[in-house]
Structure formats: C-alpha cells, structure tokens
Amino acid sequence: MDLILGAAITLSILGMVFGIGLAIASDKFAVKVDPRIDSINEVLPGANCGACSQPGCGGFAQAVVEGKAPVSGCTVGQAAVAKLVANIMGVKFENRERVISVVMCHARGVKDKFTYDGIQDCRAAHIVGGGFLGCDYGCLGLGTCVEACKFEAMYMGKDGLPQVIKERCTGCGKCAAVCPRKIISIVPESKMVHVRCKSLDKGAVAKKICQDSCIACKQCEKICPYDAIHVQNNLAVIDYNKCTSCGKCVEVCPNHTIINFAREQSLAAHTAALV
Known part of the structure; x- marks a missing residue:
C-alpha cells in the first residue's frame, strides 16, 4: 500500500514538474502574432486572388506588417482598402488613381493560318506553331483571360474578342498575366485613348493581315501637342505620363487603330446589360 501511495505521489510530482516545464517552454518559444495582421486581414476584400504577389489576403497582411509589401498593395480593394490599412499601420496614405484592364487588340478580318483543334486555351494554342x-x-x-477573372469583369464579345466591364474591373492583372500575347495592359482609369494593336510588322504587311492594324504612318505622332505618342518598332506607343486623352491622335488615325476608350466602354456596358 505504501509502495502504491509513494508511486502515485512521485507521478504527481513529476507531472507538476513537467507541466511547469512545458508552460515555461510554451511561453519562451511561443510565436507572437502581431495583432495588426488580424486587423488588416479584417479590412481586406477576402478575394485571395494573389494579385498582390502574396499567398492570399492573410499573406498580404503579414507582408505589410513585416514591411515587405506596401499598404496600397491590394489592387482589388484599391484606394478605399489602402487607406484603412495605412490607418492600422499608422502611416500616411497617398491616394493613387484607380487602374483597369484594357485589351489592346481591335482585330477585324484576320484569317487563321491553320485549323486548331487542341485545348481551348490561349496559352496552349500559342505553343502550337x-x-x-x-x-x-x-x-x-x-x-483564357475571361476564365482567369475572379470578378466577372470580362466576357467574350460577339466579335470574338474579350471585353472589359470597367465598373467591375479591379485592375488585379490576372487577365494580363495569363495572356500569352501580352495584349492586355493595366492602365490608369482616367486615360481614355489607347492604341488597340500590338503588331510589330511593317505597315504594308500589317495592313494585309488586319484591317485595324497600326501602319506606322506617324500621323498621330505629328499631331500630338504633348509629345505623348511615338512610333517604335512599327507600332504607335502612348506615354501615359504625358497623354491628356485629348483625342487628336484618334481623329487622324487612318485605320481607326487608336480609339477613345470612353466610347468603347459605353458600348461594352450596354452590351453586357443585354447578356
């Protein structure tokens, strides 16, 4: 009986010792979580789209606290969320203009080189020849860009080209990332004039392939009062830092390659409302 009692007491003492040891170790080696991470996570949209280059919203919140990501890094939440994150971090937030996706292709009358019967994915098709x-x-x-959009901000138009619904677009860049031809650009919302072509072929060659191609005539370059557009490698390129969207280049473009995005978006929104 004394032996059993002694064993029980010994085990109790050992249990207390180990318990105290574990408690001390738990406190000593505990990973302390900055409460700001949870606070930031609560104001994020929860899309977990990865557009911020972080593994989801939780990863972004942690990166901000660790100084590895800017407070304005959430492209989905844009300025509204950035301001909340800045307040949590106790830093000043400089409001940045909203950005949206623009499809820089306006192709008409382009024939196929061959019949493609493979996987219905732009990336797979681009690999074949x-x-x-x-x-x-x-x-x-x-x-493929439409499938990649998590915000239903794109749809395939009747002309076979993807259309962007400006009001839904978050500028996350997912559509641009999956496009193998790199024809989708992320641009400031206020910029309304765009060159809807990416062809680097010489004018005569490009014109034979596509009715809407840039033929490098330089009419846009000559008329621009702000030196905001120049022909580079047979393609007109706009410097958005200089462009005021005055539209003068749109008026002189012989192939209607340069467009006023405001008008295009108005038509796209009307079409989207009907589908």
Whole structure:
C-alpha cells in the first residue's frame, strides 16, 4: 500500500514538474502574432486572388506588417482598402488613381493560318506553331483571360474578342498575366485613348493581315501637342505620363487603330446589360 501511495505521489510530482516545464517552454518559444495582421486581414476584400504577389489576403497582411509589401498593395480593394490599412499601420496614405484592364487588340478580318483543334486555351494554342491566328500579335480569342477573372469583369464579345466591364474591373492583372500575347495592359482609369494593336510588322504587311492594324504612318505622332505618342518598332506607343486623352491622335488615325476608350466602354456596358 505504501509502495502504491509513494508511486502515485512521485507521478504527481513529476507531472507538476513537467507541466511547469512545458508552460515555461510554451511561453519562451511561443510565436507572437502581431495583432495588426488580424486587423488588416479584417479590412481586406477576402478575394485571395494573389494579385498582390502574396499567398492570399492573410499573406498580404503579414507582408505589410513585416514591411515587405506596401499598404496600397491590394489592387482589388484599391484606394478605399489602402487607406484603412495605412490607418492600422499608422502611416500616411497617398491616394493613387484607380487602374483597369484594357485589351489592346481591335482585330477585324484576320484569317487563321491553320485549323486548331487542341485545348481551348490561349496559352496552349500559342505553343502550337506560334498560334493559329494570321496575326502573330493579335488576340487568339479563346477566353483564357475571361476564365482567369475572379470578378466577372470580362466576357467574350460577339466579335470574338474579350471585353472589359470597367465598373467591375479591379485592375488585379490576372487577365494580363495569363495572356500569352501580352495584349492586355493595366492602365490608369482616367486615360481614355489607347492604341488597340500590338503588331510589330511593317505597315504594308500589317495592313494585309488586319484591317485595324497600326501602319506606322506617324500621323498621330505629328499631331500630338504633348509629345505623348511615338512610333517604335512599327507600332504607335502612348506615354501615359504625358497623354491628356485629348483625342487628336484618334481623329487622324487612318485605320481607326487608336480609339477613345470612353466610347468603347459605353458600348461594352450596354452590351453586357443585354447578356
């Protein structure tokens, strides 16, 4: 009986010792979580889209606290969320203009080089012979960008080209990232004039392939009062830091390659409301 009692007491003492030891170790080696991480996570949209280059919203919140990501890094939440994150971090927030996606291809009358019967994905099609489209730079029209958009801000138009719904677009860049032709650009919302072509072919060649191609005539370059557009490698390129969207280049473009995005978006929104 004394032996059993002694064993029980010994085990109790050992249990207390080990318990105290574990408590001390738990406190000593505990990973302390900055409460600001949870606070930031609560104001994020919860899309977990990865557009901020972090593994989801939780990863972004932690990166901000650790100084590895800017408070304005959430492209989905944009300025509204950035301001809340800045307040949590106790830093000053400088409001930045909203950005949206623009499809820089306006192709019409482009014939296919061959019949493609493979996977209905632009990336897969691009691998096969550089793509089936007669234009080596144009949109393949298989809707990979539309599938990549988590915000239902894109749809395939009747012309076979992806259309952006400006009001829904968050500028996350997912559509641009999956496009093998790199024809989708993320631009400031206020910029309304865009060159809807990516062809680097010489004017005569480009014109034979696509009715809407840039032919490098330099009419836009000559008329721009702000030195905001120049022909580079047979393609007109806009410097958005200088462009005021005055539209003068739109008026002189012989192929209607340069467009006023405000008008295009108005038509797209009307079409989207009907589908």
